[in-house]
Structure formats: C-alpha cells, structure tokens
Amino acid sequence: MTRRPAPPLPPPKARRHLRETAALTQTQLASRVGVTPGTVRAWESGRTTPRGRKRDAYAKLLKTLADEETARRTTQTQHPESAPEADSAPKPTSGSESAPARKPLPHEPDPVPESAPGSAPESVPESTLEPAPEPEPGPEPVPEARPAPVPLTPAQAFDALYEFGAPALVRQTYLLTGRREQAREAVERAFQAAWEHWPEVARDRDPVGWVRATAYEYALSPWQRLRPRHRRPEPPPADPGDRTLLNTLLRLPPRHRRTLVLYDGVGLDLPETAAETEASTPTTANRLLRAREAVAGRLPALADPQMLHRRLAELASNERLGAARPHAVRGDGERRARFWTRAAIAFTAALVGTTALTVRTAPTHYEPPVSPGQAVRGVPPRAAQGSLSDEELELRHKLRDQLQHGPERLSPRLE
Structure with a gap:
C-alpha cells in the first residue's frame, strides 16, 4: 500500500498573509482546523510543519482563502468604479418624492405643520415658496495625514523586550533550578547573549523563545555544579506545599523537568516544546508522561494537568524574584564582551x-645529535701506584744526594 503525497503548503509568510487578508485571527483559524492557537503560531513562524489530517485541513483552508483573494482581486480589476462612494449623499427629488425628514437644529425655527385635508391653507410668504439656492460644492475635506511611527533604536527595542519577558523568565527558570540567584543570573546571561546577537534576535519570529531557550541551557548546564555558589543551599519556600512540589521537580531528570515546565508551566504546544528541547514529538510526549507520573506519584492531587499548571504558576509567583534593569544588563554584557575581546x-x-x-632563536642548520657512549671491553684496568720498598727508598735518597754527572747548566751572559 502506497501513501499518497502530502498536499503542498505555501511558505510561512504567505500563510500568515492569507490569514490576515481574510481578516481571521489565529484563534479563529485554529478552531476551523481543529488545533490550538499556539500550533497555528508555530506553523506561521516555520518552526513546525503540519502532518497527516491536520495538514490536509490546513492546506484546504489556505487554498480556499487564496481562491477568495484571487476572486476579490479579479472583481476589483474588472469593475473598479462599481462600488458606491461612501461620502456621496442622496440628492433631494422633486414631485411626489420628498426628502427624508430630519431633526431641526437648535437655531432653526420649528417646521410648519401640514394643513389637514379640506382646510384652507395658511398664508405663507412668497419668499418661503421659492426653492433655496443649492450650496456650491466645495473642495472635499482631505483626511489628516497621521505621522509615521518613529522606529525604535536597538537599545529601546531590547529594553522593551527585556521588560516584557524578563520577570516571567526568571520565575520559569526558578522552577528548573530551585535557586533564586542562579535563575536571575541565567536570564541575565541569556539577555546579554541576545544583545550580542541582536540583529538575529530582532528578526526572529519569537524573540522571547530565543532568550528562553538560551536561559534554560545555561541554567541546566552541568558546569553549574562546580561553582562554589552551588554548594551552599538556599532557603526553601516557606509554604510546605510549595517546598514539596519544588523538591519533586528537582528530583526529575533535567530533560523531563524542562519538558514539564515548558508544556504545563509555560503552556507551549507539544510540537513547540519538542522544537525548543531539540527532540522529536514522540520523545517529548514520552518525557512529559513520565514527568507527570513522577509528580502524581508523590503528589496525587496534581494528577490533573489543569491543577498542575495552576500549582506551577503559584509556586513561581509566591517567590520574590526580581530582575535587574535593562540598561544594567546591556552594560554588563558590553563590558563582558570588551573583556573577552581584549583577552x-x-x-x-x-x-x-x-x-x-x-x-628567531631556532638553529638555521641541522646538527646531528651526539651519539650515546658505549662501554669498551677487553682493556685491562690501570694499576694504581703502591708504596716503595726499603731498597727503593734508599736508592732514591742516594740519587738525590749525589751530583749528577753531565754538562753544566748554561746561563746567558753579556759580553
């Protein structure tokens, strides 16, 4: 049995353009396809791709929206003047057709009531019987041009992103580490990395997701265990329930803990969680189920995902976790970058x-190394000089005392 090919899909930017042209929100399109708004957001950002029946329904809906847009453009091209002008007002007609009644203004006199049938008409001045001259058409009012929005500088855009996402990211990272200072430092390091790669982060579809992934990687790094700060325990939460839940989370493997926080804590969809944790969707689902089983085994009241989501939010909100100011984070990142650049x-x-x-000091020619020494065998050892006998001593004294026969010693003289 051969599988039929999957229907083609337009690029992510074209998908979003078709939805916005049809005046549909992500929630409305998600309800028509049968998925969550987060899934539609992931499809339009290009992080995930639909499969199976959802892909068929999504492709069919996009094709319908494309056909409607094409038909609308064709109609506007063929009949550019068919649409009535919105500002045009109906002209008054003469004869039996009368203009619609309007409410008199405060400065105008009351309208003259119509006479009953059979009664004599009241005297009306001739000037009132003459039609009033029509006002000359004046120039159409030109709509005031709105000033173009001033683009933000990179520093202002970074500060806005930091103020929007830093508090929530610190609370989420606290659920991963159980340490307040480490969570704050991880988020600051992540934003410093974002400022260092700001052009890439500014063009990203989900800048908060980029920073969140970096903060989680830094917080769950195994090198954190070697730091002296990690050896000193921090005070646990004051609430016994929060303390039990935090200890249960910290007993989970890091990958399972991260998956549980992203899915049940942050509220991401399963494909988005898999993409952020760099795992397949079945693997992510397996990690999530195992993490839920471990939490429910120790805390049976949290077997319901909705209750677990609420408790995670309460645990993160009960702790006072502040974040530094954005300009201080940018300054620290720039100083760190300058330090490493100079290093x-x-x-x-x-x-x-x-x-x-x-x-400079290396030799310019090859010098062969001195060969190691070798022991020479077969040579008798050198005998040491021993003591003289009595006869030898007497002979030596005799030779020293007697005058040596021979020519006298020559000495130079002046003549």
Whole structure:
C-alpha cells in the first residue's frame, strides 16, 4: 500500500498573509482546523510543519482563502468604479418624492405643520415658496495625514523586550533550578547573549523563545555544579506545599523537568516544546508522561494537568524574584564582551610573540645529535701506584744526594 503525497503548503509568510487578508485571527483559524492557537503560531513562524489530517485541513483552508483573494482581486480589476462612494449623499427629488425628514437644529425655527385635508391653507410668504439656492460644492475635506511611527533604536527595542519577558523568565527558570540567584543570573546571561546577537534576535519570529531557550541551557548546564555558589543551599519556600512540589521537580531528570515546565508551566504546544528541547514529538510526549507520573506519584492531587499548571504558576509567583534593569544588563554584557575581546587580543599577541621568538632563536642548520657512549671491553684496568720498598727508598735518597754527572747548566751572559 502506497501513501499518497502530502498536499503542498505555501511558505510561512504567505500563510500568515492569507490569514490576515481574510481578516481571521489565529484563534479563529485554529478552531476551523481543529488545533490550538499556539500550533497555528508555530506553523506561521516555520518552526513546525503540519502532518497527516491536520495538514490536509490546513492546506484546504489556505487554498480556499487564496481562491477568495484571487476572486476579490479579479472583481476589483474588472469593475473598479462599481462600488458606491461612501461620502456621496442622496440628492433631494422633486414631485411626489420628498426628502427624508430630519431633526431641526437648535437655531432653526420649528417646521410648519401640514394643513389637514379640506382646510384652507395658511398664508405663507412668497419668499418661503421659492426653492433655496443649492450650496456650491466645495473642495472635499482631505483626511489628516497621521505621522509615521518613529522606529525604535536597538537599545529601546531590547529594553522593551527585556521588560516584557524578563520577570516571567526568571520565575520559569526558578522552577528548573530551585535557586533564586542562579535563575536571575541565567536570564541575565541569556539577555546579554541576545544583545550580542541582536540583529538575529530582532528578526526572529519569537524573540522571547530565543532568550528562553538560551536561559534554560545555561541554567541546566552541568558546569553549574562546580561553582562554589552551588554548594551552599538556599532557603526553601516557606509554604510546605510549595517546598514539596519544588523538591519533586528537582528530583526529575533535567530533560523531563524542562519538558514539564515548558508544556504545563509555560503552556507551549507539544510540537513547540519538542522544537525548543531539540527532540522529536514522540520523545517529548514520552518525557512529559513520565514527568507527570513522577509528580502524581508523590503528589496525587496534581494528577490533573489543569491543577498542575495552576500549582506551577503559584509556586513561581509566591517567590520574590526580581530582575535587574535593562540598561544594567546591556552594560554588563558590553563590558563582558570588551573583556573577552581584549583577552583574545592579548592571547593572540602573546602567541605571535612566542612564535617570533622561537623562529628567531631556532638553529638555521641541522646538527646531528651526539651519539650515546658505549662501554669498551677487553682493556685491562690501570694499576694504581703502591708504596716503595726499603731498597727503593734508599736508592732514591742516594740519587738525590749525589751530583749528577753531565754538562753544566748554561746561563746567558753579556759580553
């Protein structure tokens, strides 16, 4: 049995354009397809791709929206003047057709009542019987042009993103680590990385998701255990229920804990959770089920996902977790970047200097190494000089005392 090919889908930008052209919100489109608004947001951002029946329904709906847009453009092209003008007012007609009655203004006199049939008409001045001259058409009012919005500078955009997402990210990271200072530091480091890669983050469909993924990676890094701060425990929550829930979360494996916080704490969809944790959808679902079983095994009241979501939100909100000001985070990131840049320059300069010194002092020709020494065998050992006998001593004294026969010693003289 062969599977039929999946229906083609337009690019993510075209999907969003078709939805906005049809004046549909993500919630309305999600209800028509049968998914959640978060899933539609992921489809339009390109992070996930629909599959199976949902892909068929989504492709069919997009094709319908595209056909409607094409028909609308064709109608506007063929009949550009068919639409009535909204500002045009109906002209008064003469004869039996009368103009619609209107409410008199405060400064106008009361209207003359119509006479009953059979009664004599009242005397009306001739001037009132003459039709009033029609006012000359004046120039149409020109709508006032609204001033164009002033674009934000990169620093202002970063500050707005930080003020919007930093408090919630600190609370979420606290659920992963159980440490207040570590959660605050992880979020600050994530925003510093975002400021360092700001052009990439500014163009991202979900900047908060980019920062959240970076903060989670830093908070769950195994190198955090080697820091001296990690060895000192922090005071637990004051509420016994919050303390039990936090201990249960910290006993979960890091991957299961992160999946549970993203799905039941943050409220992401399963494909979005899988994309952020860099895992497949079945693997993410398996981790989520195991994490829920572990939590429900120790806290049976949290077996309901809705109750678990509410308790996670309460646990994160009960702690006073503040965040630094955005300008301070930007300043720390810039100082850190300058420090590492200067350190890299100094290390490069030291490496270049060491290389130059090595090249300068290195020999210019090859010198063979001295061969190691070898033991010579077969040579008798050298005998040491022993003590003289009595006869040898007497002979030595005799030779020293007697005058040596031979020519006298020559000495230079002046003549």
